[in-house]
Amino acid sequence: MAKVTFIEASGKQHEVTAQEGQSVMQVAMDNLVPGIVAECGGFANCATCHGYVDDAWLKKIPPPDAAEEGMIECAFHVQPNSRLTCQIKVTPALDGLVVRLPVSQTGE
Amino acid sequence: MNAERHVGDVGVLLGRERNVVAMEERIVIVGAGQAGGELAAGLRKQGYKGRVLLLGDEAHPPYQRPPLSKGFLQGKVALTDLYLKPLATYERFDIELKSGTRVEAIDRAAREVSLGDGSRLAYDKLVLATGGRARPLSLPGLEGARLENLFSVRSISDIEAMRGRFVPGNHLVIVGGGYVGLEVAAVAVQLGLRVTLLEAAPRLLSRVTGPEVSSFIEKLHRERGVELRLSCEVRSLELDEARRQVRGVGFACHGVPERLEADLVLVGIGLIPNTELASAAGLAVDNGIVVDEYACTADPNILAIGDCANQPSAYTGGRIRLESVPNAIEHARVAAATLMGKREPSSAIPWFWSDQYGLKLQMVGLSTGYEQCVTRSSAEGKEFSAFYLKDRRVIAADVIGRPAEFMAARRLVSSRAEVDAARLGDVAVPLASIAA
Numbered sequence: 001m002a003k004v005t006f007i008e009a010s011g012k013q014h015e016v017t018a019q020e021g022q023s024v025m026q027v028a029m030d031n032l033v034p035g036i037v038a039e040c041g042g043f044a045n046c047a048t049c050h051g052y053v054d055d056a057w058l059k060k061i062p063p064p065d066a067a068e069e070g071m072i073e074c075a076f077h078v079q080p081n082s083r084l085t086c087q088i089k090v091t092p093a094l095d096g097l098v099v100r101l102p103v104s105q106t107g108e
Numbered sequence: 109m110n111a112e113r114h115v116g117d118v119g120v121l122l123g124r125e126r127n128v129v130a131m132e133e134r135i136v137i138v139g140a141g142q143a144g145g146e147l148a149a150g151l152r153k154q155g156y157k158g159r160v161l162l163l164g165d166e167a168h169p170p171y172q173r174p175p176l177s178k179g180f181l182q183g184k185v186a187l188t189d190l191y192l193k194p195l196a197t198y199e200r201f202d203i204e205l206k207s208g209t210r211v212e213a214i215d216r217a218a219r220e221v222s223l224g225d226g227s228r229l230a231y232d233k234l235v236l237a238t239g240g241r242a243r244p245l246s247l248p249g250l251e252g253a254r255l256e257n258l259f260s261v262r263s264i265s266d267i268e269a270m271r272g273r274f275v276p277g278n279h280l281v282i283v284g285g286g287y288v289g290l291e292v293a294a295v296a297v298q299l300g301l302r303v304t305l306l307e308a309a310p311r312l313l314s315r316v317t318g319p320e321v322s323s324f325i326e327k328l329h330r331e332r333g334v335e336l337r338l339s340c341e342v343r344s345l346e347l348d349e350a351r352r353q354v355r356g357v358g359f360a361c362h363g364v365p366e367r368l369e370a371d372l373v374l375v376g377i378g379l380i381p382n383t384e385l386a387s388a389a390g391l392a393v394d395n396g397i398v399v400d401e402y403a404c405t406a407d408p409n410i411l412a413i414g415d416c417a418n419q420p421s422a423y424t425g426g427r428i429r430l431e432s433v434p435n436a437i438e439h440a441r442v443a444a445a446t447l448m449g450k451r452e453p454s455s456a457i458p459w460f461w462s463d464q465y466g467l468k469l470q471m472v473g474l475s476t477g478y479e480q481c482v483t484r485s486s487a488e489g490k491e492f493s494a495f496y497l498k499d500r501r502v503i504a505a506d507v508i509g510r511p512a513e514f515m516a517a518r519r520l521v522s523s524r525a526e527v528d529a530a531r532l533g534d535v536a537v538p539l540a541s542i543a544a
Contacts, residue, residue: 073515
């Protein structure tokens with residue numbers, strides 16, 4: 001069990017409990033967090049689960065593979081700390097993880 | 109009208125008539141597939157305070173269908189991993205999920221639906237998210253036969269029934285060279301089955317892609333041992349004496365009659381939208397339940413979303429019925445907004461994906477009416493992209509094995525920018541720079 005905080009583009013925060021082994025995307029889906037669409041259901045096909053991971057946490061997560069990196073590069077509102085949340089697995093080391101969500105997934 | 113305000117109005121009304129039992133507004137969603145589940149969740153995300161009832165005729169909560177013909181069939185994805193959300197989530201967010209519940213009819217005047225067990229359920233707003241069912245083979249002599257080794261891919265139970273026959277050496281005959289047929293073919297040859305695929309058109313995926321991509325996909329499957337028969341028309345199924353098993357398939361390729369022995373047969377020839385409830389209730393149906401850009405039918409209290417709905421499309425300028433997960437999610441978003449008293453039509457561009465032999469096939473836009481196809485391919489021919497141009501603009505793209513290029517292709521299609529076909533076809537020019 002780990003706590004994960006999602007911060008919507010509007011600033012609204014959602015602190016939720018994650019199960020170990022889940023993807024960060026799935027944690028958001030299970031807790032009805034707005035701002036993660038996840039159209040492809042976690043198969044790295046769409047980049048609609050894009051999130052920003054703070055640098056301190058990025059170091060505790062395996063780096064993106066070439067496919068994820070390439071998709072991120074061409075996604076919307078990209079920052080240096082952009083990741084596909086479907087590709088990040090929750091581990092005990094990620095307890096307290098904070099993920100900010102881009103404005104591009106708000107449906108506007 | 110804003111739903112919260114609506115609930116408030118009822119409260120004011122009740123204040124005047126104190127003996128009336130307090131009533132909450134109820135939204136009843138028929139169909140607990142991806143669209144229905146997404147809508148229920150979306151309403152809560154947007155702060156909807158009334159009751160949300162989600163009715164599904166299967167025994168499962170809303171689940172992902174795309175892995176059915178891929179990872180789930182292969183045994184790599186567990187049943188509970190198909191579920192879009194755990195059951196606890198529905199409870200926690202007060203979504204009344206009623207599985208195993210079939211809706212038999214809609215009484216529009218009374219604003220009630222009748223259920224399979226004979227009971228009736230009142231609604232304030234009704235949303236039809238009834239999806240579709242696999243189109244069956246229509247052949248003379250099959251009426252009334254219950255065939256144990258004839259399958260389609262639509263639900264968890266379809267795959268569960270089929271898996272026991274996915275034994276190395278068994279001969280699988282697939283009818284239909286669309287996504288379902290090709291995905292199952294890929295899994296089957298990887299599991300050691302012998303696979304013959306029969307397609308009526310002269311090429312694979314003929315309804316959704318251009319000849320260049322069809323050839324690439326054809327080669328992909330042939331190289332891995334799938335026997336492909338094109339321009340083939342299935343004429344008969346040979347049954348055993350008990351009429352319980354298919355023993356062989358009779359067909360004609362380019363008009364020449366042939367037959368094949370089969371241990372199992374898969375039919376993947378499209379989907380029939382489930383529109384019967386809507387038709388019986390007098391709602392307009394024309395290749396799907398007819399809705400406006402806000403997902404509303406002509407009845408102000410009934411909406412329809414997802415695979416079963418025929419909607420106006422900002423992208424094509426005409427009407428469209430889409431069978432895809434992204435459409436189910438987007439259409440649920442539009443309906444949630446409508447039910448919350450907002451008006452937010454969709455401007456989304458259709459997109460689809462498939463996965464065969466671990467290779468991603470990603471498609472954006474609809475290529476209907478294209479004038480020119482520009483392709484990009486690596487020297488080894490392992491990756492492939494096709495861009496469909498009309499008036500020098502990219503209206504659609506198929507990208508195989510290059511996820512980053514797919515993201516750039518989406519931008520090209522959505523921006524409708526003019527492109528230089530020579531640069532577009534030059535694999536040395538990064539696609540992102542063409543999109544810029």
